[in-house]
Amino acid sequence: MTLDELPRGQRAVVTALDLRGGERRRLMDLGLLPGAAIRADMTSPLGDPTAYEVRGALVVLRRGQARTVHVEQAGTGEG
Amino acid sequence: MGTPLPTPGVGPSPDHSGGACASCALSPASSRLGLDPGRYDHVVALAGNPNTGKSTVFNALTGLRQHVGNWAGKTVARAEGGFSYGGAGYRIVDLPGTYSLLSTSTDEDVARDVLLFGRPDVVVVVVDATRLERNLPLVLQIRQITGRVVVALNLVDEARRHGITVDTRHLTRELGVPVVATAARRGEGLPDLLAAIAQVATADDPPAPLRLVHRDPALERAVAELAAQVEARFPGVPNSRWVALRLLEGDAGIEEAVRTGTLGDLAEVDGTAPLHAVSDPQERSA
Amino acid sequence: MTDLLDEAARLRRGLSGDASHDLGDRIVESLYTDAARIAATSVDRDDARAKLTVDRALDRVLTHRVWGFVAMGVLFFGVFWFTIAGAAVPSDLLYQLLVENGHGWLRGLFEAVGAPWWVTGLLVDGVYLATAWVIAVMLPPMAIFFPLFTLLEDFGYLPRVAFNLDRLFARSGAHGKQALTMMMGYGCNAAGVTATRIIDSRRERLIAIITNNFSICNGRWPTLILMGTIFVGAVVPPALAGVVAAGSVVAVVIVGIGVTLAVSWLLSRTVLRGESSVYTLELPPYRPPQVLRTLYTSIIDRTLKVLRRAVLMAAPAGAVIWLVGNVHLGDASVAAHLVTALNPVGWVIGLNGVILLAYLVAVPANEIIIPTIVMLTLTLGANTLGAAPGVMLELGDDAQIGSVLVGVGGWTLLTAVNLMLFTLLHNPCSTTVLTIWHETRSVRWTTVATLLPLGLGFAVCALTALIWRLVV
Numbered sequence: 001m002t003l004d005e006l007p008r009g010q011r012a013v014v015t016a017l018d019l020r021g022g023e024r025r026r027l028m029d030l031g032l033l034p035g036a037a038i039r040a041d042m043t044s045p046l047g048d049p050t051a052y053e054v055r056g057a058l059v060v061l062r063r064g065q066a067r068t069v070h071v072e073q074a075g076t077g078e079g
Numbered sequence: 080m081g082t083p084l085p086t087p088g089v090g091p092s093p094d095h096s097g098g099a100c101a102s103c104a105l106s107p108a109s110s111r112l113g114l115d116p117g118r119y120d121h122v123v124a125l126a127g128n129p130n131t132g133k134s135t136v137f138n139a140l141t142g143l144r145q146h147v148g149n150w151a152g153k154t155v156a157r158a159e160g161g162f163s164y165g166g167a168g169y170r171i172v173d174l175p176g177t178y179s180l181l182s183t184s185t186d187e188d189v190a191r192d193v194l195l196f197g198r199p200d201v202v203v204v205v206v207d208a209t210r211l212e213r214n215l216p217l218v219l220q221i222r223q224i225t226g227r228v229v230v231a232l233n234l235v236d237e238a239r240r241h242g243i244t245v246d247t248r249h250l251t252r253e254l255g256v257p258v259v260a261t262a263a264r265r266g267e268g269l270p271d272l273l274a275a276i277a278q279v280a281t282a283d284d285p286p287a288p289l290r291l292v293h294r295d296p297a298l299e300r301a302v303a304e305l306a307a308q309v310e311a312r313f314p315g316v317p318n319s320r321w322v323a324l325r326l327l328e329g330d331a332g333i334e335e336a337v338r339t340g341t342l343g344d345l346a347e348v349d350g351t352a353p354l355h356a357v358s359d360p361q362e363r364s365a
Numbered sequence: 366m367t368d369l370l371d372e373a374a375r376l377r378r379g380l381s382g383d384a385s386h387d388l389g390d391r392i393v394e395s396l397y398t399d400a401a402r403i404a405a406t407s408v409d410r411d412d413a414r415a416k417l418t419v420d421r422a423l424d425r426v427l428t429h430r431v432w433g434f435v436a437m438g439v440l441f442f443g444v445f446w447f448t449i450a451g452a453a454v455p456s457d458l459l460y461q462l463l464v465e466n467g468h469g470w471l472r473g474l475f476e477a478v479g480a481p482w483w484v485t486g487l488l489v490d491g492v493y494l495a496t497a498w499v500i501a502v503m504l505p506p507m508a509i510f511f512p513l514f515t516l517l518e519d520f521g522y523l524p525r526v527a528f529n530l531d532r533l534f535a536r537s538g539a540h541g542k543q544a545l546t547m548m549m550g551y552g553c554n555a556a557g558v559t560a561t562r563i564i565d566s567r568r569e570r571l572i573a574i575i576t577n578n579f580s581i582c583n584g585r586w587p588t589l590i591l592m593g594t595i596f597v598g599a600v601v602p603p604a605l606a607g608v609v610a611a612g613s614v615v616a617v618v619i620v621g622i623g624v625t626l627a628v629s630w631l632l633s634r635t636v637l638r639g640e641s642s643v644y645t646l647e648l649p650p651y652r653p654p655q656v657l658r659t660l661y662t663s664i665i666d667r668t669l670k671v672l673r674r675a676v677l678m679a680a681p682a683g684a685v686i687w688l689v690g691n692v693h694l695g696d697a698s699v700a701a702h703l704v705t706a707l708n709p710v711g712w713v714i715g716l717n718g719v720i721l722l723a724y725l726v727a728v729p730a731n732e733i734i735i736p737t738i739v740m741l742t743l744t745l746g747a748n749t750l751g752a753a754p755g756v757m758l759e760l761g762d763d764a765q766i767g768s769v770l771v772g773v774g775g776w777t778l779l780t781a782v783n784l785m786l787f788t789l790l791h792n793p794c795s796t797t798v799l800t801i802w803h804e805t806r807s808v809r810w811t812t813v814a815t816l817l818p819l820g821l822g823f824a825v826c827a828l829t830a831l832i833w834r835l836v837v
């Protein structure tokens with residue numbers, strides 16, 4: 001699945017990035033690398049973008065960007 | 080740990096043709112980047128991720144002695160100031176807050192260029208103690224460029240509130256440079272930070288740049304081979320492996336530095352940083 | 366030296382696969398692997414959850430689909446209210462000190478040393494009075510607005526606003542951080558334009574620069590508030606006057622936000638087409654702001670710098686005001702000739718020649734619009750109040766200004782409404798224009814940023830006037 005499909009509050013692990021060049025590098029600088037644990041934290045009141053928790057920080061991605069991040073869903077909840 | 084870095088701040092500069100004209104020794108790159116220490120003895124660069132309290136550390140160190148302008152030719156704000164400690168004057172330059180030095184933005188270009196070509200005596204990297212994992216990649220990247228680093232582990236008060244403790248002694252061992260816990264907002268840890276800065280600024284034998292061992296043997300061979308050529312071309316370049324890695328990656332900024340010979344500015348001065356030719360060596364050897 | 370680059374290229378090809386791409390990934394990955402290992406062995410988390418939930422709870426409220434917007438409204442209304450209400454008393458004090466007392470004292474001094482009338486007029490009635498007026502009107506609100514804004518910034522709230530509003534900007538083809546530069550613009554457009562540096566992409570940055578003028582700056586608030594109070598509030602029963610007056614000002618602000626989004630949308634689909642850049646906003650943890658430090662830096666860094674520029678602009682403008690009012694060509698002053706020439710255009714857009722001339726004179730600083738209008742109206746109308754020509758009248762009282770504008774200037778509700786619209790939609794002040802040029806280094810984009818709002822202002826005002834005259 002891709003990151004935009006990850007329900008709020010759910011955890012997943014990044015498997016791949018469908019991006020190239022500067023945009024790819026920028027997401028990687030934010031810690032979004034294959035293997036990184038990620039959690040959908042909250043969605044903007046207007047429905048987009050969504051803030052994800054990665055390596056202890058809250059990173060905001062628009063839906064189009066989240067679609068380029070492939071993830072594998074892990075367990076649920078905050079535990 | 081490999082060859083020691085050139086040791087600025089020790090001994091007079093080698094004879095540069097004129098001798099009388101001290102400021103002639105300033106390399107064009109350094110003066111362009113504005114790291115000329117002027118009447119100060121040492122130059123400190125302040126780096127760090129955004130939102131780490133970097134500007135609080137800057138304000139705490141400089142007090143009212145600060146000035147805000149722009150980096151030459153760039154619309155990136157540049158703050159600098161001064162402070163004195165232990166009888167020596169320090170000029171401190173606040174670099175733009177960045178997550179990385181891998182050049183995806185103007186901010187990162189500025190920070191990278193200053194660290195590489197400006198060759199500050201000390202780089203203070205401010206990190207957020209509550210988000211260490213997110214902050215360490217920048218520290219590691221800077222450590223690959225230079226060993227003259229002090230890590231200010233900032234926001235430890237916030238970390239305490241969140242039940243987070245960081246083992247600074249372990250971190251010091253891992254990074255090979257001083258790590259000082261600070262809460263700049265409250266002035267906590269600043270005396271230790273100043274002492275660490277002074278110690279690194281006057282160190283004759285700072286740690287070598289971090290040599291990241293690449294798990295991939297093919298990459299390791301390529302880096303080693305290219306680094307040897309970089310050193311052959313620009314003898315005395317202090318971080319040839321880092322330069323080699325950037326070249327392998329096709330980093331436009333570093334390619335440009337090779338093409339124009341700016342990279343040679345690092346090497347030409349042969350062991351004495353060009354920035355220091357102006358100040359009196361007597362003052363600094365203390 | 367290029368052989369080194371060739372060598373690098375050769376070695377790069379030798380690495381497996383799509384090397385340059387993989388290589389970058391591998392380097393970043395190895396950095397993060399090391400970082401994760403070092404962090405794992407150095408950090409000890411205790412009851413990490415317990416405290417972080419405070420941040421989370423705050424975020425739940427501040428980004429809630431209802432409460433998020435309520436909180437945003439309350440916070441920003443609060444900042445504006447504090448600015449307007451808090452500035453009133455110090456502004457009055459400065460006004461009394463600099464304009465009422467200072468002006469009389471200085472005039473007396475000039476007369477005592479026997480300075481020629483035109484020297485006294487030009488320097489005291491022109492330059493000094495304009496400068497004093499700008500300081501009295503601008504300094505208190507800026508000294509309140511900038512620190513308050515910086516406190517919100519330090520607290521970590523502004524990125525949440527960008528997060529809440531991002532979709533609106535995304536749909537307009539603009540950058541999410543444009544919400545932040547807009548907010549700076551409500552203080553000062555020059556500061557807002559400088560703040561667009563936080564936007565990396567040139568295309569989106571230009572959009573943010575061009576539309577920043579639709580955020581009403583400090584210099585323009587007084588005009589809006591005055592017009593709302595004297596004319597719009599007067600339409601309804603006195604009990605409702607305050608609310609309606611404030612409502613009319615808020616309405617102009619909302620129109621401004623609408624225009625910002627519409628113009629952004631238009632630009633991003635025409636001359637500034639392109640991809641939306643990757644939006645790397647991070648929501649930092651909330652932090653207690655440092656109040657004293659903030660007060661100091663925002664007063665020094667922002668307030669005094671902006672004020673200094675405003676004063677540098679106001680001084681020459683004061684000289685111009687005095688000159689056009691006092692230099693005569695034939696049977697009338699230069700001002701009278703200009704107003705006569707501008708009147709037809711003024712009528713079409715529901716304003717008048719005096720207002721247009723005032724906007725020409727007040728290009729350097731918007732805050733002198735109202736004083737200039739009043740002065741010109743008095744000079745050119747019947748000299749009923751017995752003011753010396755070319756003196757910016759010292760009118761402390763709103764009602765007095767209102768009676769001058771209606772009685773001598775012939776203003777109607779349409780004039781006031783259109784002046785409010787024109788206050789929102791006209792060229793940026795010269796300080797902002799200069800800043801735009803400085804930031805873009807492009808004559809073309811500076812021209813666009815200057816003329817586009819002006820054209821829009823003429824169109825909107827003409828349309829309003831046309832409809833008004835057909836209906837009323």
